[in-house]
Amino acid sequence: MSAFWYYVFTLVFVMFDYFILAMGLNIQYGETGILNFAYIGFVALGAYVTGASSLPPSAGTGQQYIMGWGIPFPFNLLLGGLAASLLAVFVAVVALRRLRTDYLAVVLISFSLVFYDITNNYVPLFNGADGLYNVPEPLASVFKLTTNSFVPFFAVVAGLIALIMWWAMSRITNSPLGRTFRAIRDDDGVAAALGKGVFRYQLTSMLIGAFYAGVGGGLLVQFGGSFNTSSWLPAETFVVFAVIIVGGVGNNVGLLVGSLLVETLLIHLPAFLPDIPGHPGLIQYIDTMVVGVLLWVMLWFRPQGVVPERVRKTPLSLLQGLKSDRTANAEVPAMSLVDGAGVVEEGGVRD
Amino acid sequence: MTSGQIETPTTGGSEGAALSCQELKKSFLGVAAVTGATFDVPKGMITALIGPNGAGKTTVVNILSGMMKSDSGSMQVGTVDVTNWESHKIARLGLMRTFQLSRELGGLTVLENLLVAPKHQAGESLFNIFLRPGLAKREELANTERAIEILRTYGLFDLRDNRASELSGGQKKLLEIARAVMAQPKVLLLDEPMAGVNPALIERIGGYILDLKKQGVTVLMVEHNLNVVEKICDHVIVLAEGRTLATGRLSELRANPEVVQAYLGEVINASTTR
Structure with missing residues (x-):
């Protein structure tokens, strides 16, 4: 396979992977209104658990890590997703129950920094700053894949997983559960006054979003074969935010567009370009600035994103099923403020 | 309740x-x-x-x-x-x-504002969404019919698909x-x-x-x-x-x-x- 196609399939993988990550953050932020600035921490945990659970025991590998169970794909990926969800329960119980909006965001970003420092410095956990490497390529031995053929293969696998997760997410966001999430996003006080246990729904949203983060992280570690702390600096969370803000908060199609525009074309594509002579790394810096400016421009001029959240209209089939006299406003009942008139007597309330 | x-x-x-x-x-x-x-x-x-x-x-x-x-x-x-x-x-x-x-739920439509209200909806459970979709769908249909009836009563039927913020x-x-x-x-x-x-x-x-x-x-x-x-x-x-x-x-x-x-x-x- 030529270098060109290698790059193309790498970009395709990145697009699908960030689509999954964006769906996870979108259900938390776009649908439920939880400003999760620790999102990248959940991605990292999913990546580490997926990688460490698929590696053999650490003794003799030159690395230090927990687990080392040699769990095959896709079970290691599921484990990564579940581990991230477990972390979400902890984070939700600690932070979500009592804090809202800005305060919650501050606590979550602090949490992300603490998790980063622990992982970076406590080597026995996930090999410290060196991170995990030699993570097995999933199904490579089953399909006798080479390093070259693994890239397109796994891009397709990531695409299939993204498709399944898109279907599942659409089921959730189009259900009464998704509607309740959006009600909480719009006004959690009103949702509570309607009998919705806001914390329970926020916890559910965090669990779902964290699972997506964990799976997205798990795919990353298996695609690259390695993962270390430089891959998930807390600022990376804002890249995923950029994906959903540019694409369209609350719209799954918009997330795919955002993933293509921001992560694939603006961040990863330039990484394959040759350096400007005499200015190594300059392209990446320009790249970061362009993403920042794009985010700024979008928030200023088109905060709803490229593909805005759609209005969920009454199903036509339902309206057609109604009798014709039911498709118009009813006659309006009225009291009368004029003395001696109608409804006042019916109510029987005159003093 | x-x-x-x-x-x-x-x-x-x-x-x-x-x-x-x-x-x-x-x-x-x-x-x-x-x-x-x-x-x-x-x-x-x-x-x-x-x-x-x-x-x-x-x-x-x-x-x-x-x-x-x-x-x-x-x-x-x-x-x-x-x-x-x-x-x-x-x-x-x-x-x-x-x-x-x-305090309307501004991002939701008028109809959705009403559909949020019923308590303990089957479709609010992940289990029902994926494993008992029929139950959730039937309940949603009944709720929608009731919501439309209420919207007619309150003269909001024609606005059902508008965002509440509008x-x-x-x-x-x-x-x-x-x-x-x-x-x-x-x-x-x-x-x-x-x-x-x-x-x-x-x-x-x-x-x-x-x-x-x-x-x-x-x-x-x-x-x-x-x-x-x-x-x-x-x-x-x-x-x-x-x-x-x-x-x-x-x-x-x-x-x-x-x-x-x-x-x-x-x-x-x-x-x-x-």
Whole structure:
């Protein structure tokens, strides 16, 4: 396979992977209104658990890590997703129950920094700053894949997983559960006054979003074969935010567009370009600035994103099923403020 | 809500009262907003909560609906002591509310605002979404039909697919009441439902409230429009300086010098000499 196609399939993988990550953050932020600035921490945990659970025991590998169970794909990926969800329960119980909006965001970003420092410095956990490497390529031995053929293969696998997760997410966001999430996003006080246990729904949203983060992280570690702390600096969370803000908060199609525009074309594509002579790394810096400016421009001029959240209209089939006299406003009942008139007597309330 | 919940034997709560409170007190940074609110809201009637600005009416409504905790005192929905319960738990007993300044769910359509309201929907469970989709779909269909019926009643049918944030002030007031009705309330707290709406709409809202009474819903409404109070309310509670000053029929309260001095005063005189 030529270098060109290698790059193309790498970009395709990145697009699908960030689509999954964006769906996870979108259900938390776009649908439920939880400003999760620790999102990248959940991605990292999913990546580490997926990688460490698929590696053999650490003794003799030159690395230090927990687990080392040699769990095959896709079970290691599921484990990564579940581990991230477990972390979400902890984070939700600690932070979500009592804090809202800005305060919650501050606590979550602090949490992300603490998790980063622990992982970076406590080597026995996930090999410290060196991170995990030699993570097995999933199904490579089953399909006798080479390093070259693994890239397109796994891009397709990531695409299939993204498709399944898109279907599942659409089921959730189009259900009464998704509607309740959006009600909480719009006004959690009103949702509570309607009998919705806001914390329970926020916890559910965090669990779902964290699972997506964990799976997205798990795919990353298996695609690259390695993962270390430089891959998930807390600022990376804002890249995923950029994906959903540019694409369209609350719209799954918009997330795919955002993933293509921001992560694939603006961040990863330039990484394959040759350096400007005499200015190594300059392209990446320009790249970061362009993403920042794009985010700024979008928030200023088109905060709803490229593909805005759609209005969920009454199903036509339902309206057609109604009798014709039911498709118009009813006659309006009225009291009368004029003395001696109608409804006042019916109510029987005159003093 | 289940009837079993509301029948749970507890302390407090007067017989015949859908909602009661005793000696509710609430201060904000040392400023006393409610200093002893004690009253019963009779079951199946429309009760007005009136009083001058700053009397603590909205604070009392916030406490009764669980959106604010009281510093002391107690309250009951039916016979269930709900003192300082969280608002969603109180709502599940059948107590719904609207707000002084409309709080529509702006990103949702008008129809969706109503569809959020029913409690314990099958489609709110991940298990049902993926493993019992038929159950969730059937319930959603029934809820949608009911919501459309309510929208027709409240004259909002044509706006069903508009985002709630696009409605006018009066339409938002109607939407809030319709949303509360969708939740099948036993007790409905209306915080100034007529505030800022035109006379024609005041009449309509009054009609809806009378209609709810006929359906057996107990209503407690904060209201400044004494003409409306006189026409539709069976019972009146006067709150002044954070405490219950008097309760009774408006005609009785007109003769109460304390009430006249604290609130009614010129308003009553003006309306009776009209």
